[in-house]
Amino acid sequence: MREITRFDAQVTALAERRSLGEGDDAATELAPLASVLLRTESASSSQIEGVTAGARALALASIEAKSGPNAQLVTANVLAMQRAVALADDISVDSILAAHDALLAGHEYAAPGRFRTSQVWIGSNAVSPHTASFVPPHHTRVPASMDDLIAFVRRVDLPVLVQCAIAHAQFETIHPFNDGNGRVGRTLVHAMLRHADVTHRLTVPVSAGLLTDTSAYFEALTAYRSGDVEPIVRQFVNASFRAIRNGRHLVDDLERVYDGWGERLPSRRGSAARRLLPHLLNQPAVNVAYVEAATGAAMSAAQRAVEQLEDAKILTRVGSGQRNRVWLANEVIDALDAFAERVGRRG
Incomplete structure (x- = not known):
């Protein structure tokens, strides 16, 4: 947890140091770094669900230039992440529904912004609940289960990253939506980190750390549903360290690019x-x-x-x-x- 806070503080200090004495031009330097980290997190979270789009396609989709459907879905995930983080001061059922609505607006099959109203099950080849790898709670139990989850999220007596891991796993177990559960469940993690003041300006790309070994991540969720909490907590701790290392590398790369531009541009x-x-x-x-x-x-x-x-x-x-x-x-x-x-x- 300290490493996440340190990373947030280091990037904030970098932007403040660069802007010192440089007027309004440099005052905007942190915002792009924060946004690019949020976008990489959204892209990684989408890729965990098999929705993949390269940096070029994402950039084009962001200005509504020609792009494929995956890039548009990842762009929507960016909006969902922004919505969740913006509402971090008041994490509630309504804020989770708002993030889902931002993620899947226009996709009526997913009932954007609404809980599912039928039974669902998980398993790539499962034609019925009898052959599924996991059957979430009946849809009539979703609202009360989500209220219980929010009560857990609002507790202040637990280590934050442990709490985030358990809350995320419980969200995935409830599986409150027809689609988009994984992506919305990972936005909840970032809302919780912001709410707990672990992060202030940045979105640490934790999903990029989880993406490194998706099998272990899914196995940890299965273990949680069997009553074993330790694997999912371990996955989030390890993913956070991987995310910070990769995030620092990305920030360093972008800083070098930016400095090079300043030297080459005669304006x-x-x-x-x-x-x-x-x-x-x-x-x-x-x-x-x-x-x-x-x-x-x-x-x-x-x-x-x-x-x-x-x-x-x-x-x-x-x-x-x-x-x-x-x-x-x-x-x-x-x-x-x-x-x-x-x-x-x-x-």
Whole structure:
């Protein structure tokens, strides 16, 4: 737990140190780092459920450029994570329903923002509960079970990471939704960490740590349902250490990229091109409309900024069309892909 808090404090201090004496430009440096860590957590959480999208596809989906359905689902998971963390001061049934609604809005089969109203069972080849690997509680018991879970989440007499692991496992056992249980259950962990003041500004990519060995994670959930709590707690402790190591590596990579940009870009301080640089860490795919919104520049200035960044080889144009043009910050894409590669996946 101390390592999670230390990581949060280190990245916060890094941004404050870099912004010291640099005016408004650098004041935005922490927000992109926090957002990119949240996005990597959302991508890893989705990948645990078999929903995979690369950094390039995610970046394009974030500006509603052409992307596949998986990228759109992961983008929705980012919104769900943001919703859960924003409501961390009051973790409740309503805040969990709000996160589910953000995750699966538009997917009516999942009844977004509503508890399931029928029996479900788990098992890839299970055609009935009799052959399932796990049968969650009857749907009529879900509301009371969730009220009991929230009462447990609000306790203050337990080690926080132990409490998070148990709450997550119990959420998965209740399985309150038709779909999205795993992803919403992992957003609950981050809401709890924020609520307990373990994290203040960052989302530590714990799911990336779990993703390293999904078989062990699922086996730990099965053990919990059999009454053995230790494996799921151990999984969360180990996943947190792995997440912090990988997260620090990612932050270091992005810091090197950002410093390199500053040296290569000839534009004056305060220009639209300079103001855009921090945003590229979090959103490495941009169009002119995004640049206008991010920097507050007029369209002509936004277009010049993109051209300057292209000349400095910070941005690269995607495609050759003249309409709906998009540019990528490939160095950020590479850093995010390297993060995913380090996570690996077993099981």
